[in-house]
Amino acid sequence: MTDAPDVSPDTAQIAPLPRVSIQAFCETGDLAESIRMTAADRRMERAHVRVQMGGGPAAVEAYRNAPTPNVIIIENDGAREPLIACLDKLSEVCDPGTKVVVIGRVNDVHLYRELMRRGVSEYLVAPIHTLDLVRTLSDLFRAPDAEPVGRTVAFIGAKGGVGSSTICHNVAWTIGRSLDMSTVVADFDLAFGTAGLDFNQDPPQGISEAVFSPDRLDGNLVDRLLSKCTENLSLLAAPATLDRVYDLGSDAFDTLVDILRSNVPCVVMDVPHVWTSWSKRALTNADEIVIVAAPDLANLRNAKNMIDLLRTQRPHDAPPRLVLNQVGMPKRPEIKPAEFIKALDVEASATIAFEPHSFGTASNNGQMIAEVSASHKANESFLEIARTVTGRLESRAQKKTLLDPLVSRFLKRA
Template sequence: MNNLAYEDSGLRTEQDPSALNDLRLIPRISIQAFCETEAVASPLERAALDRRMAKAHLKVHMGGIATAIEFYQQAQTPNLIIVESREEPKQLIASLGQLAEVCDASTRVIVIGHYNDVWLYRELIRFGISEYVVAPVTLVDILSVISGIFVGPDAEPLGKTIAFVGAKGGAGSSTMAHNVGWAMSTLFRSEVIVADLDLAFGTANINFDQDPPQGIAEAVFAPERIDEVYLDRLLAQCAEHLSLLASPSMLDRTYDFDGDAFTTIVEVAQRSAPLIVLDVPHIWSNWSKSVLTHADEIVITATPELANLRNAKNLVDTLKKLRPNDMPPKLIINQVGIPKRPEISPGDFAEPLGLEPMAVIPFDAAFFGASANNGRMLGEMDANHAIVKMVNEIAHVVTGRAEVRTKKKAGFGGIISRLRIKK
């Protein structure tokens, strides 16, 4: 990437997570960086912690090309070396020649320089440098450059993962996940895979009126067998463009998994469909934490009660730490207006979370109950129902076709003081 043309265009930003949305996961490579300034070292260190770098290993050293030359006289070179240099163009070319003498021929090199010079850029490319980037650099610059080198332009696109999780059991997260998945497949005529990750108590098979002989359990317990062909055998067709990876919903065994238990399944699903809905149960374990950390989009469903608010607040704060470079989770406030139940108003609920709700779903026991008992989606029951229109709006937002409409926020109402959340 030649950033000479846009260095002063105002496109650079450290605070815009949407700039990272289209970046692919970096493959399993080793990267070492040698920096002369903290301004360059800092975004590199942030990049090392980004979820898109989960497979790669990035080590940042202070010191420029001279330090790199000394280092590799006794160490093997990695897949990628990133060096920062404040040297003038001709001196920089000479220093890189010395670095080349101690590097393997297969090692890629990115140079971060301080001279916006077209001649220098052309000489570096002719010299064999993979990319030249002019400082200052941002996390977006770093990930984009690395991705551009190691993810081929002809690589197949990866499907977008949308993880639904409830702030509390019974909040209706699974119902929202299944109906939004169905809405996406119907509205956009795009292939959608709904994966029910609650192997013990999952309800997707009931909600979609399916009883497949195989499902996600076979994939979890035999990850070495998973590929696109095997996954296709496990999927149950629920609609023209929607497939289900069903849970067994049985207690004949326990489901204690390692943190990466679902990684292979999700990666294969991403190569098989453009949209993957992950129905994550309301638990906190190594694997559920991993799934939420690496999802492209997260939707929290909560009911307007104090325990839901506390749990939602904990989720939002934790995910912000786990995903510092991503957009915050989306919020659905569900089951609003249950008769005689004291409730927190949507404005008071959303204020402590710092989120604007995607949708505020009213309580409608008859409509939701009829849908569940008949094994049909809400849109199949009544396409013109107001709740169905809300679900359709959610489908537009989570796929990036629309944005959450902001409203005037209400005050705290004394609620946050009652949570007593530990900082």
């Protein structure tokens, strides 16, 4: 298997940057390349980043007769005194509101305090990780008392009819009940979405009102559109009508998702099996992606194409999660799960057996699997997926057992 990207556990808590301009003045090629990689991160999509060489002196010269951007990044590869002198000159030409980030080589608390007194927003010590720089830039535009941004999880099927929506809704329900986390399910399949049916909800308004009213979309409107399913789970249902054509732009869901993730700890997006500019954008920008597939050749091809693309588009994020569903369907030739997983070079988050009775009963009754059968084996898979995508996966080594107190006392005596 290929090595997983170096992703920190709280990656999903990094808020996307707003539409700001950032100019970096580097002294070394390594940092210049690192900032270019940072600019390619999905959270930096709205920001305009420009990288130049020359360090602080180049920055001072550049802004003598030009307005300063929202953020200036300066690399200092030398002594302390020239840096302080350069910042004093830069302060004379900086516009009000411009934030300055200094990247240096010295880990010195006295230098840090001196820079803060001069109005520098942040001082980082090189070398820096791409995600650390993204997090620093993101935090510059967050209110000090702002709540952490919510995690977004996108579910999509590698092929139509593989049960992606069913898995999505059961996992969202599990996150709300078993993990006690406030969750919103957003059904992006405007024409044929089944979230309303699965949760036995028929709200008069739903996600289409949010998508087609971008000018008046705010937190209050979204609250009115949400349908309460359980104490911790709300639903933005799809209209599931064909009285209009849903030709949406690439940014159709951006504002809605931004509002949701600023108000709810977990946003679960049910993305239909289509390939459009907005569906690609929804997947690319999600904190976690779950691809649901059945073990046949078409699913294998499609899943591989999606995983390869998303790995390229999201180099600093964990690869998409894979859920194998409907395994063991009678009389259907299948690719063995182990071979399917090996071909994709990923680990499966869950393998769920084909069991039409319980799943069919739950679907027809507007219930979740746990409501139909609390002891059903699939519930363990839903909980495992829920823990994984929310970052609450407890390692086996951390799980407590009845013997832990005895072992602890024995170790103390030893």
